[in-house]
Amino acid sequence: MFDYQLTIVGLFTATYLFTLSYFSGQTRKLRHLPTAGSTLPLLSQLSSMRYLSNTRKVLEESRSKWPTSLYKVPGMLEWIVVATQPAQIEDIRKAPENVLSSTLALNEILQTQYTLGQNISENPYHIPIIRAQLTRAIPILVPEVYDEIVEAFRDLIPLTEDWSRVKTLETSMKVISRASNRIFVGLPLCRDSEWIDLSIQFTMDVVQTGNTLRLFPSFLRPFVNKVISRVGRRIGKGLNMLQSSITDRKIAIRERGTDHSDKPVDLLSWLIDGAKGPALEDWDLTSRILTTNFAAIHTSSMTLTHALYYLGAYPEYLPALRNEVERVTTREGWSKTALDQMIGIDSFMKESQRLRPMAIHLMERVAVEDYKFSDGTPIPAGTKITVDLNTHTSSKFFEDPFKFDGFRFVKMKERAKASGQVDKKFDMVTTGIDSLAFGHGRHACPGRYFAASELKLIMAYLVLHYDVTTVEEGVRPEDLYFVQNRVPNPTAELLFRRRKM
Template sequence: MESGMLAYGLLAFATVAYLFRWLMPPKSSLPDIPAVTPTTPILSFWGSIKNLTHNKELILEGYHKYKGRAFKVPELFRWHVIVTGPKLVDELRKAPDEMLSFKDAVIEQISMDWTFGPAIMGNPYHIPLIRSNLTRNLVVLFSGVREELMAAFNDAIPPSDDWIAVPALETLMTIVSRTSNRIFVGLPTCRNPDYVDLNIKFTIDAVTTGIMLNMVPAFLRPIVGRLLTSVPKSIERGVKHLGPVIKERYRMVEEYGHDYEGKPNDMLSWLIDEAEGVETGARELVLRILSINFGAIHTSSNSFTHALYRLASNPEWTLTLREEVEQVVKEEGWTKNALQKMHKVDSFLKESQRCDGLGSVSITRLAVQDFTFSDGTFIPKGTFVSAAMMPIHHDEEFYENPEMFNPWRFAEKRSGEGEELKHQLVSTNTEYITFGHGKHACPGRFFAANELKGMLAHVVTTYDVKLEKDGEIPPPSWIAQSLVPNRTGKVLFRKRRD
């Protein structure tokens, strides 16, 4: 959905929400937790409308007023509690699931019953596969990933002696989809244009539907959800591509056993091996693959677009990165181990995540029981709680000159004794929570990091890049708590000159 249409849609749904708010006031006003907007019903409603487009300002205001404590921001049908300071952030990530639930927060926040279907989080057997099988196979599968990202870039941005303007986010979604699906479903499906388009459309539809459904009361979501959801059509479209593949793999398993010779080593095979009962059906496996694609495409394409805009705004950084990549590759070749040694590449991406990131909050939980933090902050059942990610990442207590984009910030930190691992892109702590923190930190971050580093290394060794307007990064957008890179911004590419 185009940004203008989305804006009109948000306004329409906000109007409906205004009418129903009087019928369904927030369950708790959380009177003991300070707010960044007025708390009276009418004014808090207008505060919730402001939160849709100015969440960044509200979160920053709360963080600086109540640092080390909790505060609350208004949403259409609830208050959302934000905790600050390392102590409370650590307590949030350590809180038991039976009290502050990650799973229930995900289901509620993106209206998962309608954006993905209830089975995905009802039986999330794919998550251990992402955490274990996918991570363990990164070394073995790296050559295929590298081959695919090279082919995808070459198809989308053919090296040219002349500058070519490329729509950044749109192009990168295609490249990320192809590269990710090389390891999800393999060749030739990962290169099929309709299959690539399906996964991108499913990702965009899921985000848009989730936003819309959060703007109507819970009792209306089954009705509105049936009107908005694209899941059934997406599954049908996916079955056309993957149905015959799934059928053939089951035939091979039945005839030769689970470890048959030539068995593809990809996510689809791992799912087939683990699926039980109804989940063994082709439609169910297709939906599982679509959902995994959502996680890969949405976060990685947004993250790399932010990073690409930063790189193109200062083309001189390309030379520094290029020098590191070529030196490491000369010693290690194009391998996963080589990526591990590209400290400046890793640092550039981590600094981009710190400065831009995916939004204002992280480590979001839903209280399924009453919970009390050590400072006495009481969180009643049914309350959303998050950590203030964006202000933490811009706090001078944790980062020197936090408003400055220093591409080598984390590479320099890694040079200290005992600091080698702490400042990697995939590492999390209470001061860096892009991937969350603790046991629910993003399970796919190791794959994502390798994919992003491989993409950045390829870009700097293959192209020169710059912005259409020198140094002027296309402005991003805020939609509630999410930071979205400019959807129409373009980056200029040409074949490298030196």
């Protein structure tokens, strides 16, 4: 009942603000762009309802009407300018942060000051740590992550002779959470079911709270947040569980220095090393660990689930993937070197990301100042900009683009090598105008190298030990959509059993 009341209040507020925005100038400043729906007060609100309830269809229709032009769609409280062309994507990629801001856009999407905290928004020092230290440490962390994956599968999907039904998204979140927390906070906390549940609950709370707050104008959000948010309580509970680890590490640093011999190699240690002033407080450290959990669990679990749905629908890929994993691990063990040589696993994951990215438009920006695209199209300050991921299914870049081909990027790498071109551009971690699942440019996902390694380890272990199929043979579970978000069916199950061949 309360959720319904919030929605009604949000709709009335949005109607008022849309009417106001028409007279305050945003509509007039963007009148040079084609519009999905009406620009008139109230009628534009009806258009926004259609966009919010069926974003995918609105974008498909708009793309068909204006195949080369920027256009605008009516969000709940603002106009959103949509880019579709490679040149437009490159313009967005090249624009500096003080012109087209990724941070402002992300803060609006997640409502960061309420969901993750002002400290995360104003001092994101954890991001360069993830981008640099975590990425550099991957070679020494792979064996630990693999060990945790083995234990997680033993606990969550025991090897059985007969088929067992498994809720795939729920299980993926637990596997990802355990494997990630092995590197975030280490043993034994990464195997504590209460900590894993908390990490997942925190992730869901951030998404739900952010989505709800965006229905309201900014002046109402502090009040609504106090009513609906459970994020602060989650951080408090996390602090109780993480407190002893933080205290022990701080004492060890004071007594033995920052580089003592048995210092844990994990994110918590790096955060303590990099923290200054208030960021060194236990609450702040806990909120950053949970924030990193949110980023890891939210994106990686959906990516993994999408890939598993494809694997279940196309089990004919299993023999070739198994052969690759067996061949490589026999030679290299479970190592970063082995992962780099699993080009079939990498291709399968990248192809799944190509067809099933986590949203149907990404690379959000907010124009900090008036901006002009390279084709001369002006965008006024304050405008939100996004990129339609239609390049993922463009025949300009891919043959038979709507078909799932798990080894598509293996073939593309082979053709590139044969012609003397760089083949790394077809790796899962490499971004481009035709590969935007991790973003693109300086704001591409800072943790994608670790995420890709983790996902490939999970997939490699799984294909080596399990048979997988869909409940209805050959039928991939349908995705769900919420505005621009694409979510793998959260209630769908796959069938698992011990490998038979």
